[in-house]
Amino acid sequence: xxxxxxxxxxxxxxxxxxxxxxxxxxxxxxxxxxxxxxxxxxxxxxxxxxxxxxxxxxxxxxxxxxxxxxxxxxxxxxxxxxxxxxxxxxxxxxxxxxxxxxxxxxxxxxxxxxxxxxxxxxxxxxxxxxxxxxxxxxxxxxxxxxxxxxxxxxxxxxxxxxxxxxxxxxxxxxxxxxxxxxxxxxxxxxxxxxxxxxxxxxxxxxxxxxxxxxxxxxxxxxxxxxxxxxxxxxxxxxxxxxxxxxxxxxxxxxxxxxxxxxxxxxxxxxxxxxxxxxxxxxxxxxxxxxxxxxxxxxxxxxxxxxxxxxxxxxxxxxxxxxxxxxxxxxxxxxxxxxxxxxxxxxxxxxxxxxxxxxxxxxxxxxxxxxxxxxxxxxxxxxxxxxxxxxxxxxxxxxxxxxxxxxxxxxxxxxxxxxxxxxxxxxxxxxxxxxxxxxxxxxxxxxxxxxxxxxxxxxxxxxxxxxxxxxxxxxxxxxxxxxxxxxxxxxxxxxx
Amino acid sequence: xxxxxxxxxxxxxxxxxxxxxxxxxxxxxxxxxxxxxxxxxxxxxxxxxxxxxxxxxxxxxxxxxxxxxxxxxxxxxxxxxxxxxxxxxxxxxxxxxxxxxxxxxxxxxxxxxxxxxxxxxxxxxxxxxxxxxxxxxxxxxxxxxxxxxxxxxxxxxxxxxxxxxxxxxxxxxxxxxxxxxxxxxxxxxxxxxxxxxxxxxxxxxxxxxxxxxxxxxxxxxxxxxxxxxxxxxxxxxxxxxxxxxxxxxxxxxxxxxxxxxxxxxxxxxxxxxxxxxxxxxxxxxxxxxxxxxxxxxxxxxxxxxxxxxxxxxxxxxxxxxxxxxxxxxxxxxxxxxxxxxxxxxxxxxxxxxxxxxxxxxxxxxxxxxxxxxxxxxxxxxxxxxxxxxxxxxxxxxxxxxxxxxxxxxxxxxxxxxxxxxxxxxxxxxxxxxxxxxxxxxxxxxxxxxxxxxxxxxxxxxxxxxxxxxxxxxxxxxxxxxxxxxx
Numbered sequence: 012x013x014x015x016x017x018x019x020x021x022x023x024x025x026x027x028x029x030x031x032x033x034x035x036x037x038x039x040x041x042x043x044x045x046x047x048x049x050x051x052x053x054x055x056x057x058x059x060x061x062x063x064x065x066x067x068x069x070x071x072x073x074x075x076x077x078x079x080x081x082x083x084x085x086x087x088x089x090x091x092x093x094x095x096x097x098x099x100x101x102x103x104x105x106x107x108x109x110x111x112x113x114x115x116x117x118x119x120x121x122x123x124x125x126x127x128x129x130x131x132x133x134x135x136x137x138x139x140x141x142x143x144x145x146x147x148x149x150x151x152x153x154x155x156x157x158x159x160x161x162x163x164x165x166x167x168x169x170x171x172x173x174x175x176x177x178x179x180x181x182x183x184x185x186x187x188x189x190x191x192x193x194x195x196x197x198x199x200x201x202x203x204x205x206x207x208x209x210x211x212x213x214x215x216x217x218x219x220x221x222x223x224x225x226x227x228x229x230x231x232x233x234x235x236x237x238x239x240x241x242x243x244x245x246x247x248x249x250x251x252x253x254x255x256x257x258x259x260x261x262x263x264x265x266x267x268x269x270x271x272x273x274x275x276x277x278x279x280x281x282x283x284x285x286x287x288x289x290x291x292x293x294x295x296x297x298x299x300x301x302x303x304x305x306x307x308x309x310x311x312x313x314x315x316x317x318x319x320x321x322x323x324x325x326x327x328x329x330x331x332x333x334x335x336x337x338x339x340x341x342x343x344x345x346x347x348x349x350x351x352x353x354x355x356x357x358x359x360x361x362x363x364x365x366x367x368x369x370x371x372x373x374x375x376x377x378x379x380x381x382x383x384x385x386x387x388x389x390x391x392x393x394x395x396x397x398x399x400x401x402x403x404x405x406x407x408x409x410x411x412x413x414x415x416x417x418x419x420x421x422x423x424x425x426x427x428x429x430x431x432x433x434x435x436x437x438x439x440x441x442x443x444x445x446x447x448x449x450x451x452x453x454x455x456x457x458x459x460x461x462x463x464x465x466x467x468x469x470x471x472x473x474x475x476x477x478x479x480x481x482x483x484x485x486x487x488x489x490x491x492x493x494x495x496x497x498x499x500x501x502x503x504x505x506x
Numbered sequence: 507x508x509x510x511x512x513x514x515x516x517x518x519x520x521x522x523x524x525x526x527x528x529x530x531x532x533x534x535x536x537x538x539x540x541x542x543x544x545x546x547x548x549x550x551x552x553x554x555x556x557x558x559x560x561x562x563x564x565x566x567x568x569x570x571x572x573x574x575x576x577x578x579x580x581x582x583x584x585x586x587x588x589x590x591x592x593x594x595x596x597x598x599x600x601x602x603x604x605x606x607x608x609x610x611x612x613x614x615x616x617x618x619x620x621x622x623x624x625x626x627x628x629x630x631x632x633x634x635x636x637x638x639x640x641x642x643x644x645x646x647x648x649x650x651x652x653x654x655x656x657x658x659x660x661x662x663x664x665x666x667x668x669x670x671x672x673x674x675x676x677x678x679x680x681x682x683x684x685x686x687x688x689x690x691x692x693x694x695x696x697x698x699x700x701x702x703x704x705x706x707x708x709x710x711x712x713x714x715x716x717x718x719x720x721x722x723x724x725x726x727x728x729x730x731x732x733x734x735x736x737x738x739x740x741x742x743x744x745x746x747x748x749x750x751x752x753x754x755x756x757x758x759x760x761x762x763x764x765x766x767x768x769x770x771x772x773x774x775x776x777x778x779x780x781x782x783x784x785x786x787x788x789x790x791x792x793x794x795x796x797x798x799x800x801x802x803x804x805x806x807x808x809x810x811x812x813x814x815x816x817x818x819x820x821x822x823x824x825x826x827x828x829x830x831x832x833x834x835x836x837x838x839x840x841x842x843x844x845x846x847x848x849x850x851x852x853x854x855x856x857x858x859x860x861x862x863x864x865x866x867x868x869x870x871x872x873x874x875x876x877x878x879x880x881x882x883x884x885x886x887x888x889x890x891x892x893x894x895x896x897x898x899x900x901x902x903x904x905x906x907x908x909x910x911x912x913x914x915x916x917x918x919x920x921x922x923x924x925x926x927x928x929x930x931x932x933x934x935x936x937x938x939x940x941x942x943x944x945x946x947x948x949x950x951x952x953x954x955x956x957x958x959x960x961x962x963x964x965x966x967x968x969x970x971x972x973x974x975x976x977x978x979x980x981x982x983x984x985x986x987x988x989x990x991x992x
Contacts, residue, residue, distance in 0.1 A: 163936065164939050171936055186924065
């Protein structure tokens with residue numbers, strides 16, 4: 012593979028860290044924003060090189076290896092494949108977008124805010140690129156720190172409770188995972204993902220390891236009974252924080268299942284997959300029903316996240332090519348469309364300082380550009396054919412149908428509910444009479460705000476119309492993943 | 507005759523410095539120099555002595571093992587202990603540099619006693635004979651009893667010193683009784699001979715158990731911890747920071763040596779005792795810390811909990827466990843002394859009843875003194891075990907060692923305890939970042955150069971030690987003997 016020996020992945024991770032360090036020595040607000048935006052743009056451009064130099068294979072590429080703690084075989088080992096590629100690109104894309112969004116609405120401690128945003132981005136990239144379990148855990152756990160401060164300092168009224176809950180809940184989830192990582196090291200002899208994938212672990216260990224990993228990831232996703240931190244954190248976080256939370260942070264959970272639980276513990280996966288599917292379906296329906304009764308638009312979007320991630324997990328649980336590829340793509344879709352929804356809710360909140368549906372109505376007459384964007388974003392989220400959400404949900408449902416018809420039927424129920432609650436939001440905000448005098452003073456999107464949303468909307472169409480651009484890169488890695496998962500089960504069928 | 511005096515040169519330097527400090531004070535008084543100047547002079551002399559001793563210890567690393575009459579041994583374990591103790595001492599003296607002037611006029615006495623405590627700990631790390639061990643232990647204890655009570659004008663100071671002294675004397679009794687029983691079993695107090703004779707039976711087990719209780723008191727292990735919160739709270743903060751780290755380090759090393767010697771007690775027996783001690787200590791320390799309102803007292807309970815984490819490494823008993831203990835102590839020296847250094851800046855500069863800072867005194871600190879708040883945050887997150895800070899790597903190596911030796915449940919208990927502890931550490935960050943400054947908030951003591959330096963060193967150590975110290979961990983592993991394979 013001719014792109015080994017490249018330092019591209021290190022660059023992608025460390026450019027934002029470097030930018031954060033530079034920010035520490037700057038003082039003027041304007042300069043701070045310029046450097047932060049510049050850093051994230053450079054990072055995005057560098058990450059695009061991955062596409063340019065991509066090899067058509069499902070194996071790990073752009074690998075980097077450096078012995079870190081030789082005593083215990085802990086290495087700085089990075090790599091990217093079709094499953095992580097678009098998550099990395101999504102992260103680097105959302106970076107400049109959220110900084111551009113925050114251009115004028117962070118008034119205090121701008122420096123700290125930007126430093127935390129950049130550190131957050133670097134840590135999340137590390138999670139998607141690390142192939143060493145300890146390195147992965149270091150990045151995984153580190154992502155809590157910047158987000159904790161972002162919620163706790165710049166968040167809404169109930170921010171302290173939300174920040175603490177977010178931090179402790181997720182930390183508690185990963186405590187067991189850490190110990191199990193060490194257990195794996197002593198049983199399988201390595202912290203390295205590539206080596207662990209080859210090792211065949213005994214079923215007892217697989218069960219323990221699967222459960223510990225699955226718990227950490229289930230809290231992150233979040234799967235149904237572990238979701239209670241999410242509405243608090245999403246609603247209380249500042250807009251940019253919500254975008255990062257929904258857009259990327261939750262994907263760390265689904266990514267965790269795809270990268271670790273499925274290929275490393277295939278026997279346990281087969282055992283627990285019905286449970287995951289069940290929880291995912293409960294999440295889809297529960298999230299949708301709760302979203303339906305929200306009065307606050309931001310809460311509505313937050314609960315819709317639970318439903319959408321239920322879909323992704325349903326794809327993961329179907330364990331076949333359509334389901335898994337759909338799950339990878341739908342992770343990206345959700346990041347784009349929910350990110351855009353949070354951004355738009357933030358834009359309207361900056362103008363009106365309320366997010367209650369009852370306060371709005373008839374906005375289409377007053378702010379047509381905003382309304383047009385809003386409808387497109389909602390349609391992407393609902394899954395209108397031609398836009399990205401349709402491709403993801405459709406592929407997942409095809410996969411689920413093959414795995415278990417009931418899953419697909421129940422999942423489809425979620426699609427209908429999603430259309431219901433999202434269109435309710437559209438009706439409440441955009442249609443009807445423009446009777447609230449406050450709303451008659453609203454100004455339409457500024458050029459900066461259009462710049463913030465435009466890349467996302469373009470991608471909605473790109474994915475919706477040319478999904479194979481993406482599936483071509485995702486599928487080879489998913490095939491390998493399926494081989495890892497199905498291998499032992501198929502072997503049992505042979506005489 | 508083995509009389510390699512060279513191995514104790516660093517210790518001798520420290521003792522000599524203590525004498526020089528006292529003489530210099532007499533001279534200073536004779537020429538009636540102002541107290542502030544005398545304070546600076548004493549601190550400066552102390553610092554020189556500590557740095558010279560540290561440099562000499564660094565030179566010794568890698569040299570062959572030598573001993574003095576089988577009483578004191580110069581091996582890698584003792585050299586690393588010296589470094590930990592001296593690191594904590596250097597940071598604490600920097601912390602005390604200007605702090606002390608506000609509290610006392612007896613600078614020379616303070617620094618001389620401080621140096622003697624340092625010397626006692628360093629000797630304790632080298633002692634391989636029970637009476638030498640005991641004398642070292644008493645040297646450091648007596649010096650610390652006095653230092654704990656240095657707030658003479660205050661009830662809290664007196665209470666702290668008295669509690670520490672009474673329970674300390676009590677624990678010395680346990681220690682001596684244990685030593686006596688080992689002597690009864692073997693007829694010798696030399697650890698190497700005890701190991702060679704490998705006596706079985708009741709006396710050895712009882713002797714080890716009593717020694718363990720004695721160490722338990724010194725390490726503030728639950729259920730022998732009752733003195734610690736009061737003593738830590740009442741002592742001058744630089745002393746608290748110093749003893750929470752250095753006493754622990756010295757006592758752990760001595761405990762390891764005793765465990766190495768009592769070879770006849772099977773691993774399954776003593777490791778269970780240690781494991782239960784670890785579980786009780788970390789759990790109780792963390793649960794009690796949750797309820798504290800005083801910053802210093804909260805850190806005191808947190809320091810109890812950290813002794814519990816370190817016991818995990820001892821229970822593992824392997825070479826990896828010993829490495830992890832040393833590694834953790836280094837990391838702990840940076841983060842814990844650092845946390846106390848910041849806490850010291852929030853205290854009121856006069857003698858008053860409630861003098862140590864409440865957690866509410868940190869309200870809005872980020873708005874007033876952002877750098878100080880960021881430093882405190884790093885220390886607290888590191889204590890909570892968040893990557894990529896030193897505390898995470900320390901805990902990681904402890905847990906790895908535990909899992910390796912089959913103590914999976916102990917590692918799980920440690921991990922869950924980290925989550926519990928995160929809550930009270932985060933409470934301080936909530937108060938620093940997420941509230942506006944109140945009238946209570948201000949840095950009471952001006953941030954002088956020495957304490958800023960101490961905090962900077964601690965920050966650098968907390969951030970970088972875990973990431974960069976891995977090659978060192980490999981060289982460390984060669985130098986440390988495993989307990990389980992005695």
